[in-house]
Amino acid sequence: MSVQNCTHSIAITGSGGSGAITVGNMLLQQAAKNGLYGIMRRSVGPQIRGGESAALLRLSAQPVACPDDRFDLLVAFDWNNADRFALEIPLDSKSLIITDPGSGSIPDVIRQSGATVIEIPLHSMASEISGGRINMVGLGLITSLLNLSAETAVDAITSTLVKKGKEAVEASVNCFFAGFNYQTDLKLSCPTLVVQQKTARWNISGNEAAALGALQGGVRFVAAYPITPASEVLEWLSPRLEKIGGTLLQAEDELASINMVVGASFGGVTSLTATSGPGLSLMSEGIGLAVASEIPLVVINVTRGGPSTGIPTKSEQSDLNIAIYGMHGDAPHLVVAPQSISDCVDTTRWAVQLAETLQTPAIVLSDQFLGQSRSITSVPESPGLPKTRVIAKAVTDSSYQRYAITDSGVSPMAIPGIAGCGYTADGLEHKASGQPSSIATDHHDQLDKRQHKLSSFDFGENWADSHGAGSVAIITWGSTTAAALEAAQRLQQMGQPVKVISIRLLAPAQVIKMENELAGITQLLVVEQSHSQQFYHYLRAHYTLPVNVSVYAKPGPLPITPGVICNALQQMVGEAS
Amino acid sequence: MTDLKKAKAYKSEVKPIWCPGCGDFSVLSALTKAFAFLELAQQDLAVISGIGCSSRIPAYLSSYGFHGIHGRALAIAAGLKLARPELTVVAAGGDGDGFSIGGNHFLHACRRNLDMTYIVMDNEVYGMTKGQASPTTHPDWTASKLTPHGTGVRPFQPAAIALASGASFIARAFSGDPNGMTKLIIDAIKHPGFSFIHALSPCPTFRPEQKQWKNQVQKYEHEPTDDPVIAATRLYSDDGMSTGLIFQSKYPAWHRTDVEQASITQFEEEFLV
Numbered sequence: 001m002s003v004q005n006c007t008h009s010i011a012i013t014g015s016g017g018s019g020a021i022t023v024g025n026m027l028l029q030q031a032a033k034n035g036l037y038g039i040m041r042r043s044v045g046p047q048i049r050g051g052e053s054a055a056l057l058r059l060s061a062q063p064v065a066c067p068d069d070r071f072d073l074l075v076a077f078d079w080n081n082a083d084r085f086a087l088e089i090p091l092d093s094k095s096l097i098i099t100d101p102g103s104g105s106i107p108d109v110i111r112q113s114g115a116t117v118i119e120i121p122l123h124s125m126a127s128e129i130s131g132g133r134i135n136m137v138g139l140g141l142i143t144s145l146l147n148l149s150a151e152t153a154v155d156a157i158t159s160t161l162v163k164k165g166k167e168a169v170e171a172s173v174n175c176f177f178a179g180f181n182y183q184t185d186l187k188l189s190c191p192t193l194v195v196q197q198k199t200a201r202w203n204i205s206g207n208e209a210a211a212l213g214a215l216q217g218g219v220r221f222v223a224a225y226p227i228t229p230a231s232e233v234l235e236w237l238s239p240r241l242e243k244i245g246g247t248l249l250q251a252e253d254e255l256a257s258i259n260m261v262v263g264a265s266f267g268g269v270t271s272l273t274a275t276s277g278p279g280l281s282l283m284s285e286g287i288g289l290a291v292a293s294e295i296p297l298v299v300i301n302v303t304r305g306g307p308s309t310g311i312p313t314k315s316e317q318s319d320l321n322i323a324i325y326g327m328h329g330d331a332p333h334l335v336v337a338p339q340s341i342s343d344c345v346d347t348t349r350w351a352v353q354l355a356e357t358l359q360t361p362a363i364v365l366s367d368q369f370l371g372q373s374r375s376i377t378s379v380p381e382s383p384g385l386p387k388t389r390v391i392a393k394a395v396t397d398s399s400y401q402r403y404a405i406t407d408s409g410v411s412p413m414a415i416p417g418i419a420g421c422g423y424t425a426d427g428l429e430h431k432a433s434g435q436p437s438s439i440a441t442d443h444h445d446q447l448d449k450r451q452h453k454l455s456s457f458d459f460g461e462n463w464a465d466s467h468g469a470g471s472v473a474i475i476t477w478g479s480t481t482a483a484a485l486e487a488a489q490r491l492q493q494m495g496q497p498v499k500v501i502s503i504r505l506l507a508p509a510q511v512i513k514m515e516n517e518l519a520g521i522t523q524l525l526v527v528e529q530s531h532s533q534q535f536y537h538y539l540r541a542h543y544t545l546p547v548n549v550s551v552y553a554k555p556g557p558l559p560i561t562p563g564v565i566c567n568a569l570q571q572m573v574g575e576a577s
Numbered sequence: 578m579t580d581l582k583k584a585k586a587y588k589s590e591v592k593p594i595w596c597p598g599c600g601d602f603s604v605l606s607a608l609t610k611a612f613a614f615l616e617l618a619q620q621d622l623a624v625i626s627g628i629g630c631s632s633r634i635p636a637y638l639s640s641y642g643f644h645g646i647h648g649r650a651l652a653i654a655a656g657l658k659l660a661r662p663e664l665t666v667v668a669a670g671g672d673g674d675g676f677s678i679g680g681n682h683f684l685h686a687c688r689r690n691l692d693m694t695y696i697v698m699d700n701e702v703y704g705m706t707k708g709q710a711s712p713t714t715h716p717d718w719t720a721s722k723l724t725p726h727g728t729g730v731r732p733f734q735p736a737a738i739a740l741a742s743g744a745s746f747i748a749r750a751f752s753g754d755p756n757g758m759t760k761l762i763i764d765a766i767k768h769p770g771f772s773f774i775h776a777l778s779p780c781p782t783f784r785p786e787q788k789q790w791k792n793q794v795q796k797y798e799h800e801p802t803d804d805p806v807i808a809a810t811r812l813y814s815d816d817g818m819s820t821g822l823i824f825q826s827k828y829p830a831w832h833r834t835d836v837e838q839a840s841i842t843q844f845e846e847e848f849l850v
Contacts, residue, residue: 032850202848212848215841221660243839247659251652252685259649263625263656266643271660289646376850416641416657416664419620424635424642435591435636436644 006190007060008146009068011089012138014077016044016053019135023075024055025374026139026156032203032376033152035195037063039341039375041559043088044313045081052081056088059146061193063378065340065482069563071095072188073145074115075138077122082107087558091115096186098122098141100134118186125178131171132178140179147192150180200379202342206370207232209344210300211240214272216345217352218386219298220246221271223260225253225279228312229368230302233274254279258286261297265290266425268391268415270356274300277319278309280326280363287361288327291450293425294403294413296355296362296389300348303367305556314557315368317478317529320538323363324507332451334362335507339465339481341375346383347504350462353387358453359410365506367529369479369559389413395420401432405445409453454508463505463513470497471520472573476527477503477535480560484527487565498569509542523548523576525569531555548576583613589639594630600752600778601631601698607755608638608667608696611762615665622665625654627679629671630705631698631778648678651686651695658691662833665766666693673703676712676733686771687742692830694765694772697735698752700780700787708783720783735775736823737812740805745828746772747808749820752779753791757820764822770830777818790818797821 010027014020024040031038038059045051056071058064070090076082076099091097091113099106101119111117120141126132136157143153154173161169204212211233214222222241224234238248247264251257257273265271275283280301290297303319305311323335334354338347348364355362392400392412400421404411414421428436429443437443465481468488476484481502488498501517518524524546528535533553539545552568554560587609595601612622622640626632628647635642645653654668668686675683675697686695701718703709709723712733719727739747746768750758758776765772777794779787793816801822802808808824 029850201850203850204848208848212841212844215844221656223656223659239836240839240844242834242836244841245838247833249655249659252681255649256652256655256682256685259645259652260656260659262645263643263653263658264660265656266653267623267657267661267664269660271656285646286649289649293643293645379849414641416623416661417620419618422619422639422641424638424644426636426644427646428644436633 006193007058007064007068008073008188008193009071010057010059010142011054011071011074013052013054013074013085013089014135015080016051018053018077019133020053020077021055022160023135023139024057026153026160027057027142028374028376029156029203030143030148030152031059032201033155034148035198036061036193037201037376039064039066039373041067041369041373043085045084046313052084054085054088059193061195065375066486067559067561069561073098073142075142076103077134077138078103079107082110086110094189096188098138118184120182125182126175129171129174129178131167132175133172136172136175137179140176141182143176144180144182145186145188145191150177153180201376202379203374203376204341205232205372205374206338206341206344206366207302207372208236209341210338210348210364210366210371211236213345213348214298214300214352215240215244216383216386217349218270218356218388219272219352220244221261221264221269222246222248222273223251223257223264224273224275225251225257227276227279229304229372230274230276230300232371233300233302254282255286258283258299262286262290262295265295265297266415270296270352272298272300272352274302276302276304276312277306277322280319280322284322284326287333287363288329288331289427290361291327291331291333292427294359294450295425296359298348298351298355298362298364300364300366302371303365311557313368315479315529315559316556317367317480318531318534318555319365320506320530320534323365324538330447330451332454332508333360334358334454335365336362336505337365337478337503338370339478339502339504341370341373342377342380344370345380349383356389357387357410358457359389359413360450360454365478367479391415392418392421394418402434403430403446403449404432405449409449409456459505459510463510464501464503464517466499466501466517468492468497468499470499471522472497472569473499473501473521473523474525474527474565474569475501475503475539477506480527480529483560483562484565486562487569490562490566491569496570496573506538511543514543518543518546521546523572524550525572526551526553527560527565528553529556529560548572580613584609587612587619587639589637591636593637594633596782598781599630600700600780601634603752603755604631604696604698604758604776604778605634605637607758607762610759611766614759614763615766617665621663623657623667625657625666625668626650627670627674628705629674629703631669631671632674634669648674649682650674651679651682654693655686655689655691658693667696667766668693669696669698672697672699672701672713673711676735680712684738684742687739687744687773690743690745690771690828690830692769692771694762694774696762696774696776698776698778699735700778700784702780702783704780704783734812734817737809739773740808740812740824743828744773745770745826747824748773748822749775749777751777751790751794751820753794754820757796761822768825770828794818794820797823801825803827
């Protein structure tokens with residue numbers, strides 16, 4: 001790997017409350033100030049305090065969006081619960097481990113990696129400083145190893161700890177310098193990441209990004225129930241919605257939140273809720289109501305390991321089936337998936353606009369990796385004005401028909417306040433007027449209408465992103481896109497051209513566009529993070545695939561990394577030749 | 578008390594599916610009279626319901642309406658009221674819809690105290706599914722094939738539960754007394770908070786014995802109280818057939834907080850490195 005492509009993967013671990021995540025956040029801030037890009041995942045246990053906690057960073061001089069296959073550096077503040085995260089931090093003989101000799105013996109599962117272990121008396125260095133904390137000593141060591149400036153570290157410490165008072169900042173800064181000035185002959189494979197040009201960048205998590213996209217799209221009402229790993233969407237929105245004249249309500253459950261959103265949108269206000277798998281299950285009936293009554297709304301689903309309560313703090317792509325097929329009856333609706341943290345802004349905004357335009361619910365399929373990771377990312381382009389729904393005009397006769405059959409399938413929507421258009425929105429099948437009907441022709445007409453408005457709509461170029469060319473392709477969606485792209489880049493460098501297709505619009509299926517994308521592809525590798533190959537089966541159901549299809553499907557909680565995709569692709573190509 | 582012609586304007590042309598003699602006809606009529614009395618513009622009025630015989634009521638009105646899904650009338654109504662505080666929002670439905678499948682929303686709507694009205698037409702039976710026991714059915718009612726020995730379960734006490742959950746206006750009405758009901762609906766809509774009307778509304782088809790209710794109901798002799806302890810004592814000592822306004826308090830209704838205004842561009846700048 002050339003120096004240009006060099007990235008640093010750093011794991012900082014400790015018991016919950018040890019400050020590992022704080023160090024990670026500060027390091028990310030510092031890296032950003034130094035002109036770098038980066039991504040930081042959090043690996044935490046279900047315990048509120050005292051469980052395992054790890055900040056898993058990857059820093060680079062170029063944009064970086066997925067974890068690497070291995071870690072260069074592990075800084076372990078203690079070895080408690082090491083068995084729980086060991087699999088998430090792959091180490092090898094080129095890796096370094098920094099630990100305190102007083103933290104006890106290194107667990108076998110870590111030692112067996114063959115990584116170089118350096119014992120540094122972190123605890124005693126911290127205890128020499130009044131109010132000192134070990135995590136700040138660690139930050140100093142890492143800063144020095146990465147050749148990052150001490151000044152940016154001090155900035156990060158100060159801005160993070162300013163609320164804790166001057167003494168806390170001083171103690172932390174002193175600890176930082178104890179670590180920073182500690183003399184070692186340690187070296188990372190490329191100690192300095194070379195920044196070509198400093199550009200404007202954001203430090204943002206996927207959940208924040210999705211929330212911002214929602215506001216940009218025009219969302220002004222949110223009702224939701226707290227759930228891991230989606231709550232940050234709501235926590236970010238709550239104070240900000242207030243400041244732009246919107247409302248966020250914490251509902252009694254997800255049944256309430258989805259139906260509140262239905263009610264608010266019926267009232268003409270662009271509305272959204274955010275949840276994760278268990279909440280999405282509860283919302284299914286309400287989403288179906290929105291389909292039948294043609295109420296626009298958006299559900300952000302930040303997928304976690306399932307089924308049932310599953311693994312709330314870890315990522316998976318296993319809610320694909322429920323998002324697409326979860327409603328009873330024939331219930332056409334929209335399902336879109338962001339492909340990176342910054343794409344959470346654009347894709348959520350797009351979902352809001354599609355829902356409003358097509359008067360139907362849209363599900364945004366994010367996941368824990370995208371939602372809870374923070375990224376230093378290029379500033380997204382400024383969005384245009386939000387699109388709005390087609391609203392009915394006041395009438396003085398009884399001519400208004402809420403569910404009138406139109407060419408586009410979309411009919412002007414009356415909202416309370418518009419005179420002469422009073423109608424009853426209904427989950428019962430209905431006539432064009434909205435009046436309940438079980439007559440066959442009415443059912444067929446309305447089913448056709450709701451299907452047609454989606455199938456005849458031109459979704460443009462956003463339906464998928466396609467990179468590269470050739471007869472060999474990877475097809476994926478959502479958060480595994482970044483690893484697929486990096487895999488393709490590595491394969492290209494090894495002389496194997498690979499095209500990557502990542503689907504953003506999962507429903508409705510875009511059959512003709514996909515046919516064009518797959519033209520000339522003879523070997524296709526499907527990459528997804530689910531156990532039952534949900535994406536592969538989805539592709540089989542809707543699209544004509546090449547004869548040679550291989551599937552790389554792995555459930556969470558471990559991320560899918562570029563290296564394993566490279567291997568899977570090389571194996572596929574090898575078997576075919 | 579109300580111009581009947583004006584009241585009729587609030588009715589739509591849709592013919593109710595209800596059986597002859599259903600108490601819900603009187604509730605529909607009382608609603609339209611109350612709307613007419615209050616001179617509410619149809620376009621600024623929304624009636625929201627769930628599923629069941631009585632939940633068909635929005636379609637029979639000329640206002641805006643939402644016939645949603647089973648048990649969720651209050652959630653839809655709450656979303657609408659929060660999004661459009663200037664509208665008059667009335668939720669309506671039956672005892673199964675409101676107290677069984679929608680029970681949790683009932684508790685939280687009471688304590689949230691949004692400025693809206695909830696009318697539950699209680700006939701102690703699931704009519705639309707052809708006669709099963711509801712939460713308010715007495716334990717020894719054996720006419721349902723589903724519970725041939727009766728439910729054996731103590732009935733749900735709507736007014737007492739509303740009181741315990743923090744509702745700020747609690748009344749009981751009877752469909753056989755449409756004028757009394759109209760007046761209560763007027764007061765409920767005027768009340769600045771969550772107003773709950775427990776409307777006894779007999780089912781002549783599955784509960785023909787309820788025809789006797791007209792001989793059993795009586796008006797509360799007391800004046801309404803704002804003391805929950807007194808209200809609780811009254812509710813626990815009557816037989817559930819007393820009508821009138823039971824409890825009205827000045828619990829603050831939910832309202833939007835005024836905060837310093839900002840723009841989305843300012844939020845975006847928070848992320849800049």
